[in-house]
Amino acid sequence: xxxxxxxxxxxxxxxxxxxxxxxxxxxxxxxxxxxxxxxxxxxxxxxxxxxxxxxxxxxxxxxxxxxxxxxxxxxxxxxxxxxxxxxxxxxxxxxxxxxxxxxxxxxxxxxxxxxxxxxxxxxxxxxxxxxxxxxxxxxxxxxxxxxxxxxxxxxxxxxxxxxxxxxxxxxxxxxxxxxxxxxxxxxxxxxxxxxxxxxxxxxxxxxxxxxxxxxxxxxxxxxxxxxxxxxxxxxxxxxxxxxxxxxxxxxxxxxxxxxxxxxxxxxxxxxxxxxxxxxxxxxxxxxxxxxxxxxxxxxxxxxxxxxxxxxxxxxxxxxxxxxxxxxxxxxxxxx
Amino acid sequence: xxxxxxxxxxxxxxxxxxxxxxxxxxxxxxxxxxxxxxxxxxxxxxxxxxxxxxxxxxxxxxxxxxxxxxxxxxxxxxxxxxxxxxxxxxxxxxxxxxxxxxxxxxxxxxxxxxxxxxxxxxxxxxxxxxxxxxxxxxxxxxxxxxxxxxxxxxxxxxxxxxxxxxxxxxxxxxxxxxxxxxxxxxxxxxxxxxxxxxxxxxxxxxxxxxxxxxxxxxxxxxxxxxxxxxxxxxxxxxxxxxxxxxxxxxxxxxxxxxxxxxxxxxxxxxxxxxxxxxxxxxxxxxxxxxxxxxxxxxxxxxxxxxxxxxxxxxxxxxxxxxxxxxxxxxxxxxx
DNA sequence: TTGTAGGCGTTATCAC
DNA sequence: GTGATAACGCCTACAA
Numbered sequence: 001x002x003x004x005x006x007x008x009x010x011x012x013x014x015x016x017x018x019x020x021x022x023x024x025x026x027x028x029x030x031x032x033x034x035x036x037x038x039x040x041x042x043x044x045x046x047x048x049x050x051x052x053x054x055x056x057x058x059x060x061x062x063x064x065x066x067x068x069x070x071x072x073x074x075x076x077x078x079x080x081x082x083x084x085x086x087x088x089x090x091x092x093x094x095x096x097x098x099x100x101x102x103x104x105x106x107x108x109x110x111x112x113x114x115x116x117x118x119x120x121x122x123x124x125x126x127x128x129x130x131x132x133x134x135x136x137x138x139x140x141x142x143x144x145x146x147x148x149x150x151x152x153x154x155x156x157x158x159x160x161x162x163x164x165x166x167x168x169x170x171x172x173x174x175x176x177x178x179x180x181x182x183x184x185x186x187x188x189x190x191x192x193x194x195x196x197x198x199x200x201x202x203x204x205x206x207x208x209x210x211x212x213x214x215x216x217x218x219x220x221x222x223x224x225x226x227x228x229x230x231x232x233x234x235x236x237x238x239x240x241x242x243x244x245x246x247x248x249x250x251x252x253x254x255x256x257x258x259x260x261x262x263x264x265x266x267x268x269x270x271x272x273x274x275x276x277x278x279x280x281x282x283x284x285x286x287x288x289x290x291x292x293x294x295x296x297x298x299x300x301x302x303x304x305x306x307x308x309x310x311x312x313x314x315x316x317x318x319x320x321x322x323x324x325x326x327x328x329x330x331x332x333x334x335x
Numbered sequence: 336x337x338x339x340x341x342x343x344x345x346x347x348x349x350x351x352x353x354x355x356x357x358x359x360x361x362x363x364x365x366x367x368x369x370x371x372x373x374x375x376x377x378x379x380x381x382x383x384x385x386x387x388x389x390x391x392x393x394x395x396x397x398x399x400x401x402x403x404x405x406x407x408x409x410x411x412x413x414x415x416x417x418x419x420x421x422x423x424x425x426x427x428x429x430x431x432x433x434x435x436x437x438x439x440x441x442x443x444x445x446x447x448x449x450x451x452x453x454x455x456x457x458x459x460x461x462x463x464x465x466x467x468x469x470x471x472x473x474x475x476x477x478x479x480x481x482x483x484x485x486x487x488x489x490x491x492x493x494x495x496x497x498x499x500x501x502x503x504x505x506x507x508x509x510x511x512x513x514x515x516x517x518x519x520x521x522x523x524x525x526x527x528x529x530x531x532x533x534x535x536x537x538x539x540x541x542x543x544x545x546x547x548x549x550x551x552x553x554x555x556x557x558x559x560x561x562x563x564x565x566x567x568x569x570x571x572x573x574x575x576x577x578x579x580x581x582x583x584x585x586x587x588x589x590x591x592x593x594x595x596x597x598x599x600x601x602x603x604x605x606x607x608x609x610x611x612x613x614x615x616x617x618x619x620x621x622x623x624x625x626x627x628x629x630x631x632x633x634x635x636x637x638x639x640x641x642x643x644x645x646x647x648x649x650x651x652x653x654x655x656x657x658x659x660x661x662x663x664x665x666x667x668x669x670x
Numbered sequence: 671t672t673g674t675a676g677g678c679g680t681t682a683t684c685a686c
Numbered sequence: 687g688t689g690a691t692a693a694c695g696c697c698t699a700c701a702a
Contacts, residue, residue, distance in 0.1 A: 068679035
């Protein structure tokens with residue numbers, strides 16, 4: 001840090017100072033520089049030499065060349081993250097968490113967005129593989145054999161691959177329990193059209209709570225498609241009095257549909273979402289939803305991946321807890 | 336592509352096939368392999384040899400080692416993108432656009448999220464520099480000298496650095512013109528607390544349209560802080576009849592504040608946002624806002640950066656057009 | 671038309 | 687304690 005408090009500018013540093021330059025300046029050999037800076041000289045290098053090397057490196061603004069290091073060590077110190085949709089704030093938070101874990105360990109994150117087109121997913125992993133990442137964080141799909149590198153799967157739990165999931169089972173139970181407590185018996189479900197274990201669990205729990213399969217509709221992760229699906233539900237001869245949605249985005253679609261049909265939330269229809277996206281609080285009425293710590297999901301997964309890259313053992317499966325956040329979109333149902 | 340239509344699995348490919356392996360199998364020298372696969376053998380390599388090399392590479396599942404290539408060529412074929420906040424859908428879209436451009440050119444994108452803490456920005460660029468990216472896409476701040484690599488600035492226009500901006504001037508003019516047309520004279524402005532050229536322009540236009548400086552308040556990019564700022568405005572002795580917000584997120588805060596004070600939108604207060612985030616349509620009433628193509632912003636910037644990396648000339652400054660989207664949050668003001 | 675050789679900047683194994 | 691030296695895998699003169 002610069003005396004003035006800002007990051008020390010290294011503008012004057014030659015863009016390509018090598019360890020040889022440092023060695024020359026410190027009056028030692030290049031291998032000594034490597035030894036000192038990698039910390040592997042502990043106890044073998046004299047304090048005076050070490051000091052000289054460090055100062056020379058500092059003065060020259062030396063930065064090790066990652067390509068050379070990667071070539072030599074076979075590790076790029078970067079991990080790949082494949083997200084279904086960067087546009088969804090949840091994944092932004094996941095990325096942020098993963099990034100924090102990775103940075104702490106000196107790793108960088110390469111992000112690939114699949115734009116909800118899962119046929120790209122395998123190709124994307126290929127792209128990252130080509131970029132020589134040391135491991136992958138991947139949503140739902142494992143594609144592990146072809147990765148040829150450690151993988152941690154998020155929101156899915158294929159056998160033999162470590163995974164981190166949010167507790168969708170408990171989340172769904174909380175949501176539906178809440179709805180039933182408030183007297184709702186005709187439950188609807190706007191489900192994700194994307195097939196994934198986490199959504200399968202929600203559908204399963206929905207039925208376990210007495211949800212009628214005929215009141216389940218699937219929608220893509222857009223407001224418009226969710227609205228279309230919700231309209232189907234609202235236009236039934238006996239529409240549901242409460243709707244559980246696999247995501248707040250889908251719940252937003254239900255709001256759109258309700259507005260279109262003049263159905264009042266929560267007086268005529270209760271709505272419960274999942275994920276607690278920021279905008280849920282701004283909806284009118286504010287959306288009741290299931291919250292979890294998306295950054296923790298990313299951070300946990302990244303940490304797990306780093307242990308796998310290090311060849312250390314770790315848990316097969318970690319679970320991020322959920323919480324019910326009751327807001328204004330769920331009301332008591334009478335009669 | 337596999338006969339069955341899916342991506343050909345390369346599971347059985349040895350994770351580290353080198354060009355030497357390919358050469359051995361094809362019965363040629365390693366340099367011939369390099370020549371063929373880089374396409375620089377055009378016309379110099381016989382068709383038979385070329386065919387043999389390509390088949391051998393295919394059969395072995397050969398993938399060039401990027402670290403070695405980067406070391407040799409001095410270019411990593413990757414660009415760095417520093418975004419203020421991955422959690423904001425706008426930046427997700429920008430990233431998506433940038434990614435698409437980069438991928439088309441065979442580049443990968445390294446993303447760093449600064450979590451709206453701009454003191455990190457320089458450090459982040461450092462991190463990317465360490466990761467040996469060939470160039471940077473950076474929001475607002477240039478930090479160009481220390482980059483030591485080409486930079487394209489988004490949403491800012493420092494001298495001497497190519498930049499891509501959205502047409503904030505026209506956007507603000509459209510928004511305020513619309514408000515004035517509807518009879519509003521007491522205009523409020525919930526401005527971004529983050530200092531940036533794009534926001535300076537909006538403030539300048541606000542005043543040019545007769546906006547009163549005393550009806551300007553600044554807020555961080557969160558619903559809560561925007562709500563706090565909006566309350567300040569609503570609690571004035573003579574509150575504004577219409578509020579222009581530097582972002583839809585801030586507009587969301589105005590909705591919260593209005594709800595808290597029992598102020599009806601648009602009857603008592605008109606609100607206009609900026610950015611056309613997805614959730615703007617779901618608000619009640621749907622938010623009038625300024626829209627632009629965020630993916631185009633990212634794609635344009637990435638393309639410009641790639642030309643800069645290639646050492647080719649390009650425009651100093653490109654502008655992404657904006658559009659007014661009138662929805663239900665702005666109404667006629669009588670009297 | 672193809673092969674040989676040198677080196678990109680590191681790390682790591684040895685000698686000294 | 688420190689310094690030669692040999693890879694890592696690829697690209698590219700230049701030689702054949």
